[in-house]
Structures are given as C-alpha cells and as structure tokens.
Amino acid sequence: MSNMECTHCNLSFPKDVMIEEDNDLYFCCKGCQGVYHLLKDDGLDSFYDKKGKEKLSAPLAVNEDASNFDLDSFKQIYIKTTADGFSSIDLVIEGIHCSACIWLNEKVLNDEAGIVEVNINFSNHKAKIVWDEDTIKLSHIIDRIRAIGYNAYPYKTGTKNEINVNKKRDYFSKLSVAIFASMNIMMIDVAKYTGYLTSMSDDAKFMIHVAEMIFASPVLFYSGIIFFKGGYFGLKNKIINMDFLIAFGAVLTYIYSWYVLVSGSGHSYFDSVAMIITFVLVGKYLEVIGKKNANDTIDTIKSSIPYEATRIKDNEKEIVSVEQIEIGDTIEVKNGQKACVDGKLISTYASFDQSSISGESIDVVKQKGDTIYSSTINTSDVIVYEATTTYANSTFNSIIELLENSLNTKPKIQDITNELSKNFSLIILLLSIATFTGWYIYNGDFENALIVSISVIVIACPCALALATPIASLIGISWMSKKGLLLKDAKLIETFNDIDTIVLDKTGTITHGVLEVVNMSNKTLTKEQLNILYTLVDSSTHLVSVAVKKYLNKNFENLEFINIKDIKQIAGLGINASYDNKILYGGKSQNTENKYTNFEFKINDIVIVRFDLQDTIKEDATQLIEYFKSQNIEVFICSGDNEYVVKDISSKINIKNFKANMKPEDKYDFINQLKKENKKVAMVGDGVNDTLALSKADISISMASGSDISINVSDVIILNNSLKSLMNSFYISKRTYKFIKQNLFISLIYNALTIPIAMAGYVVPLFAALSMSLSSLLVVGNSFRIKRNLNKKDI
C-alpha cells in the first residue's frame, strides 16, 4: 500500500488509513482536516504556499477551557498594562515548526478586532500579545490559537529575561558598530597600503589617517567600553584580566596612532584598534547569545507547569495560583490536566503520564497513597490528591532549579584555567613591558618598540585559554541533556574521569522493578480453570496478579470472565473467592524462599498451577557492564534483596561482585570502605534506601523515577531511567574532559610559539589580532568535534 502525504501536515501514512476528500485531499486525522477547512474558509490557505513541503506535527487537540485565562488570579500574575492602557501577555506557543506557522498565528490574531500587537519569536517560540480588554478577551485569543492547531502557555518574564534581552541588544549594537567601522577601515586600508607602494602625498596620507581615526574612535569608545569596564573591575579586585589586556593594548595603539596623525611621521594603527576590539567582541557576543538561549529554554520548561489549581476546602472548590498551595491541601485534577505540586493520591485509582519527568511515554498506574509528581498529566478521570510539597519544593520546580544551577556553575578545571589566565595576563603584561624596554634600548626607535610590545599583548591574549574549558563543557552538558541526563554541576565532568568503582542498586536500576512470569508449572489447565484464574487475577491490582494476567493474555486465547463470588483480598497473601461451591485461592506460595516470587492457584486447597515470577533485567544492562569493564571500572551490585535473587541477577549480567541483604546503612558503610581504599566511587540508585550511600559517593547518580530524596542528594539524574543514558554519562563526560585537555594544550602551544615570534618583532598588531582570533576559533572548532563523533557512534 502506497503512502500518501497529509494535505495539512505533510506527514506520510498508508493511503487506506487516511481520510480522503474529493479524491485529491488526504488527511491523517480529523484535527488536520478541521484546521485545513478552517484556514480555507477564513481565506488563509496561502499558508500552504508559504509552508511548502515543511512537515508539521498533527494539530494539538486541546480540550481545556480557556476561560481560566480571564480569571483575576491569572491576570494578577501574567497580565501587564501598557502605557497606553492596553493589556499585554508573554506566551510560549507550542506547535511552531516554520516561518509559515509564525505567519499564520500572527495573521489570524492580527485579523481579530482588539488585537494591538502580536510578535512571535521564531527562535524561541515566545510571543508577546497586546490587546484591548474592552474589545476582546484573552480567552478568545487563546481559543483562536488553539483552533488552528497550536497551543499557548503563559510565562512570567522576570528581570533576568529583561536583562538578557537588553544585554543582547546592547552587544548587537556594539558589534554592529564595530563591524561597520572595521569594514570601512579595511576599505580605506586598501588605499593606504597601495599608497605606501606608490608614494602617496602627505596630504592624502593625513586624510586617510583622519578617516581611519573617525571610524576607529566609536569602536574603541563605544564597542570597546565592555573591555574598559571588565578591566576596571578586574583591577578593583587586583586582577589583571583578559579585558584589561585588550583595553590596554587598544588604547596604547590608539594613542600612538594619534601621535602619528598629529606629527605626520610614521604609520598609524587605527585599523588594528578596530580589528582587535571587533574580533574579541564577536566571541563575547556569542557568549551573551548562549546565556540568553539557556534562559529561553528554562522559560519554555517553566511555562509547562500549570499556573493554577483547583483546591478543595471545606467541601468547596476554589481556583488558586500554584504559589498559594500549602502542604496538606486537597487538590483536584481533571482528565488532561497537570498536577501542580507533588502529593499523595486520595482517590483509589489514577493513571498519569509522567513523560515530563522520566521521558517514559507509557502511563503509570497509581493507587491510593501513591506519589503524584508535579507537571505529570492525569490520564484517568477526575482525581483528588493531598499536597505533600509546596510549589517551590515540587519535583519539577527542583529539576528546573537544578538545570539553572548546572548552567551557572563552572567546572573545577575552569576555575583553575581562570586562575591560570589571570596569572598569565600579568606575565604577558610584564613580557610586553620588557619587550618595549628591550627594543627601545636596542635600537632607540620608540615607534618600533611600542608596536612590537603591543603585538605581544594582542597575540598573547588568553582568549583561547579562557574559552578552552567553558565551550567544551557547554557542548558536553547540552549533549548530555539531550540524552536524558541532568548534570547538577559542571564540575562533575572532571570527577567522572577519575571514577574507578561503580556501585549499582538492583531494583529499579539494573532491573525494571516490574515482575514477569518466567515459569508456569502446569500448562494443561482446563478451559474453566483458566477462566476462573483469569477472573481471579483480574480482580486484583497487585503487581503479582497483574503479571500473571499479562502472562495469561499473552499465552492463552479466548479467555473469558466468569461470575466468581465472595472475592476477598488478604493483605500480603493473595485473593480468596468462591465459584460453584468451590473455594478459590490465588496468591503467595507457602514454599521456602528462592530466587523467584511465587503465585499459586488453588481450588479446594489443591494446587492447580504455580507461577514463578521474576523482576526483568533492563535490556542494556549487559552492554553497560561490558562498557564499565572495558574502562577498567570495577562494578558492584548492592541490594536489599535475598542472596538467591541478587546472585541470579549478577550472574546473568556477568558481575562477580555483589552484596545482598544490604540495609541503607550497610550500603553507606560499603561506600565508605571503598573510599578508605582510595577508590573514586560512583553510586547509582533510585530509592530512599539508597540515599545515604548516594550522599557518600564521589558521584551519585539517580534515576528520575526514584524518590525525591534520592534525586535531591544526587549529582546526576537520569531522566529516562535508561541504562544506556548511564553509559552515556560516563562516555560524554570522559570525552568532554579529553577535549578540555586538548583545548588547553592547543592554547598553550599557540602562545608558546607565537609570543617569542611577536617579541622578536615579526608580527604587526593587525596580524596579531587575526592570529589570536584564529586560536580561539581553533579551540571552538575542536570542541564541536565532541558532538560530531557522538552522532556517528549513536550512543
């Protein structure tokens, strides 16, 4: 069967599953069909010309009532009033793929009466909407966005965001001036250097110097002000920093060039002043963009947290902002809504989509008393739960805070590098002074001595050295986050490299923590017996019953429910029931402890069948252990389970070192003992029982599905609970560290080679600036190789 492209979203599907219309229109779903006709009816079908072959995701079907956007509690938090008296809101638009999507949203909203301004940013999908509250309601605006297959979430624009936006604009202005002036100077330079060869008149030379001065001055005093400020703050803290060197070198060159301009003798270097500032400013601008992008990412994640919740107090429901929720409050969550804070389920049953926390797409079934995590979506009917945290301490908010901290901390090696570049700057300044003195004494030529010393300063600018660690760390950490790993602190990249021992928890780490039938003692059950058993296990939601039911469904056909009576759950044992005057029992076997969990099915006390169940090992466990062995990392399994079970699991994945019956304090003591043996230990766990051990390890790694406490004490969080991600964390960190070392080597070698050449007077300041920039580019380019090779390996 041939595939067809959906007329709206361009995604391909087999022709027979598509909705066909008029023989030439094909839709993959009702949503696409609806949006297509809506756009056509509103005369917006030029959207498809603009979109071209760009593939969209299917339109978002949002069933939520937008009237919440008109509530006073919402307005107080998210809506601002402009100077003209209009209302303004900042939103993140979900579902944007291309420029045509932006065009469509802006066009649809601009066509609405009462909309004053709509501005959607292509890069971060943030939108600013200004409207007249007297003419149109915000809920209507949101409904229009949803009608065309997109969705909008509000976010709070803090001062941090404003600072970043203004800083980006400021740097962009400064860079624009610098590039504009440098390009003009380069053109004038053509005339200048050609003139040197063709004996230019003094008048013409003077005019060229004046023109260069006109263009170089704004670069130094407007664009270069950043370096003056940086240098000043450095001096205030008794540090000779990179900014000081740049400012010092540029000012010296500028003063000397003025001297040449006025005296009419020698060569001016206004071009060098502009170039030095411009080249270094490009790097600074990229840094500002990086910080702004990180902030945008965090804003987008934050916007996915619900902004209000339904609280039940004294049997009355009230809508409150999430910040108002207190521990112990009863909260109602409707189908499709997100939980705003963590809590314990009060309803008897619920199912939640926890993908925002764990990356796991399968819904998780919850029973009364189970933990509900913030930002997870209720996929069952209306449920109520009791808040056990405030919004600020909720799991999702903690993850965002961790992400923010991770982006703001520097690896230890970077601290060392910064220290190094501070001392390095001082050494270079001294070398430059020595070069000037040496040359002046040697040939008595002030101009020559000054230019050579300036070249030394510029060529030795430790930009590459300062960039070596942060750029590689940034790439490594961002790659980790794409692989479902959250690194609390960038300093850990270095620690990963030193790890020689890893201790793994069993349940939830090596195994799924879900039981599976591995053996059925009697497969010749009658049809009636099978149906009785099937109905019996269906009546319980216990993990063992669920596993047996799953096994029966998989291995037997035409199973039917029958009318069994007197079903009783016996806590910790199983289920009792009756059928046709027979006494039924399904539950724990009275057998002795072995490596399996058992389930027996008895009729009138006669065992009909027995099932052996076992926790399943995660698919990539063996691959993970092989990887650790290849890296000479010693692996231990520590578990609170009995020896049979732990031994069996260990042997299946080829681990010789295992510890069974370990209590939390035993695990802690074990890690302590390993550390006393001078081992660098990483601990991977997920439960409260692992928390003590996690806090003691050099690196603690936790699964996102684990307990809040274990996540809090961990350095690394594996968001998708996959062992492959655990392997990736080691692989990426080690690789990033390797590139940091390479970068440091490149920058140091560069300086070792170029400084003597500059001191010997073979480099003019302009080429020094070029060469310095090239070294920075080399370091940046080398860092990008981290990602390239990871793609190839597809880890």
Place this chain on the structure above:
Amino acid sequence: MSGILWLELIVGTLISFSLLGLMLWAVKGGQFDDGKKQMNGLLFDSTEDLQDAINKENKIKELKAKKQKNNNLD
C-alpha cells in the same frame, strides 16, 4: 583635487554614520531580536501582506484613539 576628496570623506562619513544610527535605532527597538524571522519574512512579502500591514496600522490608531477617549471619559 584634495578639496573634493575632503568633501567626499565628510559627506560619505555623514551618510554612513546616519545609516548606522538608523540601524542602531532599529536594534534598540527590538527589530533585530529575531533574525531568522526577519530573513524568512522576506520570502512572504506580497501586496496582500502590505495591505495587511496598512490595515493593522489603521486598526492600532483606531484602538488608541478609542482608548484615549475612554480614558478621558473616565
């Protein structure tokens, strides 16, 4: 000859700095905040979009006038 060159330099510098000033004004106003959108926006320029822009300007003027009137009444 030299006089002409000086004149060219002065006029050229004034024009180029004026254009630069115009650009800085646009940057401060946020017009360059989203480079990608601007570049792609060029592809969507049509008479229909120009007409939309005029309609939008008129709509904003009307809304502002209405708001001003309401504020004065209050």
